[in-house]
Amino acid sequence: MNSIRRHLTIRLLIGTCVIGAGVLAVVYAYLRHELFEQFDATLVARARTLGSLVRLDDEDGHLEFELTERSAREFRASSRPDYFQIWDHHGRMVARSDSLQGKDLFAYPGNTDIRHRRRLFNLALPDGRAGRAVTLVVVPGLENTQQGDQPARSNVPNAPPVTLMLASDLSEMSETTAHVLGVLLLVFAASAAAMVLTVVGVVRRSLRPLLDIGDAAARVDPDTLSTHFSAGDSPEELRPVVDKLNDLLDRLDSAFKRERRFTSNVAHELRTPIAELRSLAEVAIRWPEDARSAEAGNFQDVLLIARQMQSVVTTLLSMARCQAGQERLSLEQVELAAVITESWRPQAAIAASRGLAVDFELSPAKVETDHTILAAVFDNVLANAVTYTPNGGRIRCRAWISDGKYCVEVLNGNNSLTEQDLPFLTEPFWRKDAARTSSSNSGLGLALVAAYAKLLDINFGIALRAIDLFVVTLKIPLRTVSGAQLKATLPAPATRLPVEPIGA
Amino acid sequence: VRVLLVEDSERLQRSVGTGLRKSGFAVDIAGDGPNGQWLAQTNNYDVIVLDLMLPGKDGITVLKELRSEGLMTHILILTAKDSVDDRVRGLMAGADDYLVKPFAFEELVARVQALARRNHGTKTPTLQFGELRIDTATRRAARGETNIELSAREYAVLEYLAMRHGHVVSRTEIETHIYDLHAEPMSNVIDAIVYSLRKKIDPPGHPGPSLIRTRRGMGYELLADGGDAERPVTA
Numbered sequence: 001m002n003s004i005r006r007h008l009t010i011r012l013l014i015g016t017c018v019i020g021a022g023v024l025a026v027v028y029a030y031l032r033h034e035l036f037e038q039f040d041a042t043l044v045a046r047a048r049t050l051g052s053l054v055r056l057d058d059e060d061g062h063l064e065f066e067l068t069e070r071s072a073r074e075f076r077a078s079s080r081p082d083y084f085q086i087w088d089h090h091g092r093m094v095a096r097s098d099s100l101q102g103k104d105l106f107a108y109p110g111n112t113d114i115r116h117r118r119r120l121f122n123l124a125l126p127d128g129r130a131g132r133a134v135t136l137v138v139v140p141g142l143e144n145t146q147q148g149d150q151p152a153r154s155n156v157p158n159a160p161p162v163t164l165m166l167a168s169d170l171s172e173m174s175e176t177t178a179h180v181l182g183v184l185l186l187v188f189a190a191s192a193a194a195m196v197l198t199v200v201g202v203v204r205r206s207l208r209p210l211l212d213i214g215d216a217a218a219r220v221d222p223d224t225l226s227t228h229f230s231a232g233d234s235p236e237e238l239r240p241v242v243d244k245l246n247d248l249l250d251r252l253d254s255a256f257k258r259e260r261r262f263t264s265n266v267a268h269e270l271r272t273p274i275a276e277l278r279s280l281a282e283v284a285i286r287w288p289e290d291a292r293s294a295e296a297g298n299f300q301d302v303l304l305i306a307r308q309m310q311s312v313v314t315t316l317l318s319m320a321r322c323q324a325g326q327e328r329l330s331l332e333q334v335e336l337a338a339v340i341t342e343s344w345r346p347q348a349a350i351a352a353s354r355g356l357a358v359d360f361e362l363s364p365a366k367v368e369t370d371h372t373i374l375a376a377v378f379d380n381v382l383a384n385a386v387t388y389t390p391n392g393g394r395i396r397c398r399a400w401i402s403d404g405k406y407c408v409e410v411l412n413g414n415n416s417l418t419e420q421d422l423p424f425l426t427e428p429f430w431r432k433d434a435a436r437t438s439s440s441n442s443g444l445g446l447a448l449v450a451a452y453a454k455l456l457d458i459n460f461g462i463a464l465r466a467i468d469l470f471v472v473t474l475k476i477p478l479r480t481v482s483g484a485q486l487k488a489t490l491p492a493p494a495t496r497l498p499v500e501p502i503g504a
Numbered sequence: 505v506r507v508l509l510v511e512d513s514e515r516l517q518r519s520v521g522t523g524l525r526k527s528g529f530a531v532d533i534a535g536d537g538p539n540g541q542w543l544a545q546t547n548n549y550d551v552i553v554l555d556l557m558l559p560g561k562d563g564i565t566v567l568k569e570l571r572s573e574g575l576m577t578h579i580l581i582l583t584a585k586d587s588v589d590d591r592v593r594g595l596m597a598g599a600d601d602y603l604v605k606p607f608a609f610e611e612l613v614a615r616v617q618a619l620a621r622r623n624h625g626t627k628t629p630t631l632q633f634g635e636l637r638i639d640t641a642t643r644r645a646a647r648g649e650t651n652i653e654l655s656a657r658e659y660a661v662l663e664y665l666a667m668r669h670g671h672v673v674s675r676t677e678i679e680t681h682i683y684d685l686h687a688e689p690m691s692n693v694i695d696a697i698v699y700s701l702r703k704k705i706d707p708p709g710h711p712g713p714s715l716i717r718t719r720r721g722m723g724y725e726l727l728a729d730g731g732d733a734e735r736p737v738t739a
Contacts, residue, residue: 264585268557271584275605276515282609283523290522301515433559 005207012199020191024184032177039173040120043134047166050084051138054094056159063088063140063162065095075099083125083167089160100126106165109135125167130174133167209234213242225253258427265429269312269442273305308442315444318376319428322451329370329455336406336476337362337399339371343378344397347386355392362399365406367478369456374476377452378408380445381472385412387441388470405459406476414470425462426450446472505620505663506530506681508552510540510566511582512559520553520612527613528643528656528663530684537561544570548680549577550620553612556583556594564597571598578619582607617641624667631666633726636705636715638666645705652704657682661697662705665716665726674723698724 049071055064065086067075074082075097085096085105096105103126109119118136125131139161216229228249231242280298284290321327340362351358385395393413400407416432417425424430431443446462449472453460459475507529511517517533524531532547534540537558544552544566552570556563567579580601581594591602600622601615617640621627629641638645643659645652654662660682665673675694702714717725 264587267586268584271586271605272513272516275584275607276513276519278606279516279519279523279609283519283526286523286609287526290526297518301518305515 004210005203008203008207009199012203013196016195016199017192020188020195024188028181028184031180035173035176035180039132039168039170040134043120043132043166043168044118044136046082046168047084047134047136047164048138050086050166051136051162051164052141054086054138054140054162054164056140063094072098080129080169080171081127082169083131085165087163089162094162105167106133109163109165122170123167125169130170131167132170132173133165136164136166137161138164209238213238213245217245220249222256225249225256261430262428265431265443266316269429270309273309277302277305312442312444315442315448316428319444319448319451322455327373327455330372331368332371333366334369334371334374335364335366336374336408337364339375340378340382340397340399340408343375343382346379347382351386351389351395354386354389356386356389357392357394359394359396360398362397363401363406365401365478367406367476369476373452373456377449377456377458377474380449381410381474384445385410385470385472388416389413390415401478404478406478408474408476410472411465411469413468414464415468417464417470419464422462422464505550505617505660506532506548506684507616508532508534508540508543508547508549510534510537510543510552510558510563511555512536512557513555520609523609524613524616525684528660529616530660530682530687532685535559537563537566541566541569543685544575544577545573547685548677550623550681551616552577552579553582553616554579554599556581556585556590564593567594567597567599578623580612580615580619582612614641621667626667631663631669633666633669633715635707638663647705647707654701654704657697658701658704661694662701662726665724669726672719672722672725677723 050067053065053067053071055066056062057064075084076099081097081099083097083099083105085100086094087108088094091108093104105126106123118134120132120134123131123133139159213229213234220227226249228246229242231239231246234242280301284298318327340360344360348358382395382397389395389412394411395413396409396411398409421432426446426449428447429443430447431441450460452458453474457477459473461473463471463473465471505528507524509517509521509524509531511520511533512535514535517535521531521533532543532549534543537560539560540552540554540558541561543549554563554567558566563581563583567581570577570579578600579598580603581599582603582605583590583594584605586604594602600619603612603615617629621629621640629639631638631640635647636645637647640663643663645654645659645662661678664678664681678694698716698718702716705716706714713727715727717727719725
């Protein structure tokens with residue numbers, strides 16, 4: 001399973017170990033280099049000392065070489081002797097160490113150019129050990145015995161140079177470098193162990209806020225959606241996550257509340273008419289003589305209840321089909337103003353009976369759309385306006401073409417809605433009257449309008465204007481609902497089609 | 505038994521009101537919260553059937569306010585709200601019973617009867633007064649093994665006197681519990697009903713005083729035994 005903690009721990013450990021190993025490797029290489037430099041410097045210094053012991057006799061021109069007793073001990077046969085050999089410029093041997101036991105240390109390296117008179121290299125010593133050698137080309141000093149008791153020594157610039165090779169055992173150096181390497185490996189192992197503990201602890205502590213958020217999220221259930229994650233204690237990097245989670249909780253809480261309202265409202269909308277039917281039937285069965293006298297009224301009630309329930313169920317099914325994308329469109333050329341006029345017709349008598357003043361101002365336009373669904377949209381919008389406009393109030397319906405859209409605006413007087421109610425207006429079964437007394441409305445009208453508007457690609461909006469004006473706006477694209485091709489027949493811009501008579 | 509039905513559905517008002525009246529209850533009806541509260545405050549009901557989702561003032565508020573005013577009438581909540589939270593909220597607000605719509609009318613009647621009995625300190629549906637037995641569930645009366653044929657009004661008066669057993673009940677109190685607001689009984693109608701009742705519940709040739717004793721200037725009292733005339737009474 002993918003785990004941030006494991007991933008971070010492994011990567012950090014690998015990274016720190018690689019870096020640590022690299023650092024130690026560099027340290028080791030540096031120390032080894034320094035040790036060899038020091039070894040080489042010592043070797044060269046000793047070779048120079050040996051070279052200074054080579055003398056040219058000014059009388060017979062022979063080369064002489066004489067070791068001090070102290071120096072001679074280093075070159076005698078022992079467990080770890082050093083070796084040297086000296087050649088004149090003709091390659092004839094001038095001197096060699098006792099430790100060579102008469103053998104040559106190395107093949108004569110040749111008459112080396114004075115400019116390259118020092119060369120260091122590894123080699124196998126005569127006794128098989130690993131060793132390092134230096135070859136020096138030196139100018140012998142002059143042995144002058146004519147000036148006093150002490151011999152005077154001086155270099156002879158034009159004297160023929162001699163070649164000196166000094167070889168020394170490397171095993172001590174190898175032991176030293178191995179010891180250094182061992183110490184460094186021990187340091188690395190200890191550091192790695194400390195790093196493991198540190199990384200595991202740091203990662204665990206750093207990821208604690210994430211785990212806390214996970215624990216808090218696990219405790220969230222539908223009853224505690226209103227509680228929020230605390231952003232105050234979270235690291236800065238997690239605050240955007242906490243904010244988004246809190247936003248998600250808000251949306252979930254809102255959705256759950258909406259779902260509960262829907263369930264409660266739908267229960268009421270269905271339970272009440274069922275209770276009415278059942279009560280009506282039981283009383284009629286128990287006292288049939290009374291039921292017979294009230295037969296017509298009872299049947300009327302049954303019919304109204306059936307219509308009410310049919311309306312609720314039909315609307316719910318339509319909305320479900322819309323939401324599931326199963327509502328099929330039957331496209332045809334539709335005269336929009338005529339659809340509005342037709343939708344108003346059943347409302348006209350009701351509006352007149354309640355003394356509502358009605359103004360219609362509609363521009364003509366045709367669009368290819370589903371006539372039945374569009375008519376249902378206007379049926380509900382206009383019925384809504386008539387139902388909720390106070391007696392003696394005013395309804396105004398305007399339609400015009402703007403920006404490639406047929407804009408319809410229905411304004412009606414309203415004295416009950418507030419801005420806080422607007423988000424709920426398109427919620428199925430929502431009613432301003434919490435008692436839900438009226439049986440002629442179920443609170444599904446605007447919810448169905450919203451669903452149908454979405455289906456027909458109509459921009460649907462609701463708003464409160466001034467204090468007591470409720471406004472519904474519908475912006476219908478003047479093209480087919482299934483494509484972008486403009487198929488509307490646009491009238492001349494100044495043309496207005498008054499609808500007469502409406503509201504009479 | 506007088507019942508107040510507070511329900512905003514006109515169809516339920518009609519059907520439930522009719523059914524309760526036919527079951528022998530005097531029924532007043534209110535269609536909204538404020539009117540229902542006012543009727544409950546100004547009349548003496550045995551049981552109130554209260555919807556929760558009411559226009560004007562919701563049922564829970566009405567219930568709480570009535571209880572805070574000290575009204576002790578038994579209240580049955582009749583509502584479409586069926587969640588456990590709703591039930592708990594209703595009962596915690598002071599309701600005595602809770603019935604969810606849709607409901608069986610028989611169940612509503614039984615619950616109203618049970619609450620009415622509790623209102624008068626009686627738990628059994630059968631009330632026994634010597635040989636006289638009144639079954640409030642079937643709304644029948646019998647003396648010994650013989651059924652007594654009673655009209656609805658006669659039964660209502662007898663049942664109320666039986667429930668108020670041990671108390672002298674005034675004519676006005678009887679009227680208020682067996683007639684609803686719309687009834688306008690004649691001034692001597694209770695006397696006429698009691699006269700008729702005495703003829704039916706007292707056995708033929710009954711030598712002693714009637715089971716229903718008249719207390720001059722006070723009202724009537726149903727005695728456990730016709731001979732128990734000297735027992736002290738409380739009004």
